Amino acid sequence: GDSVTQMEGPVTLSEEAFLTINCTYTATGYPSLFWYVQYPGEGLQLLLKATKADDKGSNKGFEATYRKETTSFHLEKGSVQVSDSAVYFCALNIYNFNKFYFGSGTKLNVKP
Amino acid sequence: EPEVTQTPSHQVTQMGQEVILRCVPISNHLYFYWYRQILGQKVEFLVSFYNNEISEKSEIFDDQFSVERPDGSNFTLKIRSTKLEDSAMYFCASKGLAGGTDTQYFGPGTRLTVL
Numbered sequence: 140g141d142s143v144t145q146m147e148g149p150v151t152l153s154e155e156a157f158l159t160i161n162c163t164y165t166a167t168g169y170p171s172l173f174w175y176v177q178y179p180g181e182g183l184q185l186l187l188k189a190t191k192a193d194d195k196g197s198n199k200g201f202e203a204t205y206r207k208e209t210t211s212f213h214l215e216k217g218s219v220q221v222s223d224s225a226v227y228f229c230a231l232n233i234y235n236f237n238k239f240y241f242g243s244g245t246k247l248n249v250k251p
Numbered sequence: 252e253p254e255v256t257q258t259p260s261h262q263v264t265q266m267g268q269e270v271i272l273r274c275v276p277i278s279n280h281l282y283f284y285w286y287r288q289i290l291g292q293k294v295e296f297l298v299s300f301y302n303n304e305i306s307e308k309s310e311i312f313d314d315q316f317s318v319e320r321p322d323g324s325n326f327t328l329k330i331r332s333t334k335l336e337d338s339a340m341y342f343c344a345s346k347g348l349a350g351g352t353d354t355q356y357f358g359p360g361t362r363l364t365v366l
């Protein structure tokens with residue numbers, strides 16, 4: 140079946156450190172891949188997405204590249220800030236109008 | 252920027268009571284969804300709705316759940332007789348026209364607490 144697996148959290152980093160949150164997927168078709176972010180007390184916000192292999196999504200300094208050969212969509216940021224502290228969800232969507240499959244979320248804590 | 256809104260932000264109810272969670276999707280969107288997130292767990296799909304009918308539902312979405320688009324703007328989720336295990340954050344999402352982005356836009360959520 141279709142699923143998303145994310146690295147377990149929490150991830151604790153110091154400000155300006157490099158961030159990687161791993162995400163791998165299993166899909167029966169050709170998925171679009173997403174990263175959503177959930178700040179404390181808020182809902183899910185789209186961070187970035189990629190719709191086909193080798194596409195790179197980017198936003199607010201975050202990047203993720205759709206790797207079909209490794210079925211991965213790892214999230215990276217070169218220099219994290221305290222304000223990046225949140226829960227990050229990897230997600231996929233197989234058919235254009237149907238449901239999303241979410242990973243379990245990775246909590247990021249950034250310390251000053 | 253248009254956004255999905257949800258009310259109330261927090262609902263507390265007694266077990267066995269009916270609750271209605273309300274959502275106002277983005278105005279020109281045609282596809283609507285409900286998801287839930289039990290504390291500390293994955294966000295799970297409940298139901299999708301298009302053209303005034305359910306297009307897909309998960310096994311979680313049993314006979315106690317129903318959805319409705321009572322007018323041109325609201326999209327509601329009703330839980331007929333709440334159980335303790337229905338306590339979760341419920342997210343509404345909407346999506347635009349065919350051929351456009353496949354991004355679903357999520358509301359801020361309603362936290363449901365069943366006592």
